[in-house]
Amino acid sequence: MTRAQLLERYQALPFPTTSDEHWRFTDLKGFDPDSFSANGAKTVERAGSMLDVETAALAHVSEAGIEIERAPEGVVFEPLTEKHELLGTLVGTDEKFAAHNAAEWKHGLLVRVPAGLELQQPLYVRVTSSVPEAALFWRVLVVAEEGSRFSFIEEHASAARDLPGYSNVVAELFVGDGAKLEYVSIQNLSQETWHFASHRATVGRDAELDWVAGGFGSKKGKIRIENDLAGQGGTSRVTGAYFADGAQHLDYDTLQRHIAPNTTSDFAFKGALRDKARAVWRGMIRVEEDAQKTNAYQENRNLLLSPDAHADSIPGLEIEANDVRCTHGATVSQVNRDELFYCMARGLSRGEAERLIVRGFYQEIFDRIELEPVRTALQTALEARIPE
Secondary structure: OOHHHHHHHHHHOOOOOOOOHHHOOOOOOOOOHHHOEEOOOOOOOOOOOOOOOOOOEEEEEEOOEEEEEEOOOOOEEEEOOOOOOOOOOOOOOOOHHHHHHHHHOOEEEEEEEOOOOEOOOOEEEEEEEOOOOEEEEEEEEEEEOOOOEEEEEEEEEEOOOOOOEEEEEEEEEEEOOOOEEEEEEEEEOOOOEEEEEEEEEEEOOOOEEEEEEEEOOOOEEEEEEEEEEOOOOOEEEEEEEEEEOOOOEEEEEEEEEEOOOOOEEEEEEEEEEOOOOEEEEEEEEEEOOOOOOEEEEEEEEEEEOOOOOEEEEEEEEEEOOOOEEEEEEEEEEEOOHHHHHHHHOOOOOHHHHHHHHHHHHHHHHHHHOOOHHHHHHHHHHHHHOOOO
16 A cells, blocks of 8 residues: 555544543543654654663664664664565554554664574664654564574653653564564653554464563553464563553553464563553453464553552453463552551651562562563663652
8 A cells, every 4th residue: 555545544544432442441532643743853862761781783763763873794674664575464554543653654673683593682772752742653573583582672762751742653573483582662751742552473383472561651542562373382471561650541452362273472561550640451362263272371460559540451361262271360459558567667768668569569570571681670660750
């Protein structure tokens, strides 16, 4: 489809409302995506990074474009073109915001690691929203060829803490047979930025996807995370950590789709909320008829640090095979008053006590993260949100 046809497709799709099941708890009233100027800036302005990590490749992105600082020999790490044969094969145009991205994106990155290559340091792209009242449409396509092993980090941030904007992201990940991809997506946009993202991966035979999703910024939106276990013996693990305060509203919509037999998926999301923040997590495990011997698990745990914070957790199962193991769990709970009293009775301030309790709440999530700089950055970011 041409860009004009894609734009028509986007315009024809209805705007989501709370009468739509997947948007039932996320009201977009007051948001007009067409009111933001698209892809316009003369210079690249960069935001500070949450991560302190040595990288094999580095790229900077803003409304002005993409600047590739370095890339390792033999690895494709270059601007994405709209003629790539895999573009749009995982994330289509059947959803309003994915269609908007397909019609408007101009800045994208292609990452391809050749078969059998193992990288010791991660590939890293930093995406900065830097222009007030602007829309930044970002697209990334990652291909891990057969037997390759590497890490790819994608960080989204704003150049100013109060920058209003519209962020629209699409990521398509292809994990080839026997490959291992560690994919880290961290979102730390300003609390005045609307953020919508569609991430989808396909995992091949005996391949492994280890995915970390961190959410700390943005005003409101939705993040879709979908994994297709398409090859026998494939494994997918997604670890999510989020923190919201003020009037933030975070919405995660996840899908574990088991297509081939003997596949495994493990999704674990934890979030802490304070003030009047809200979080929505909707998870679905879908097992196709031929996906026997599936082993799938999903969980969402929420810790409420104030009486006005609220979380909705909606796990789900759709199973068509008859020899599977699929389980899920979801909890929403206030801070344990006894734990808080115990800590404060031993000389800790309320902020120090809450910080200690939050650290313990997230510890299982931290233990799942293999990259130490990522683990440290998430710990620091989470604890920094607790007032002294």
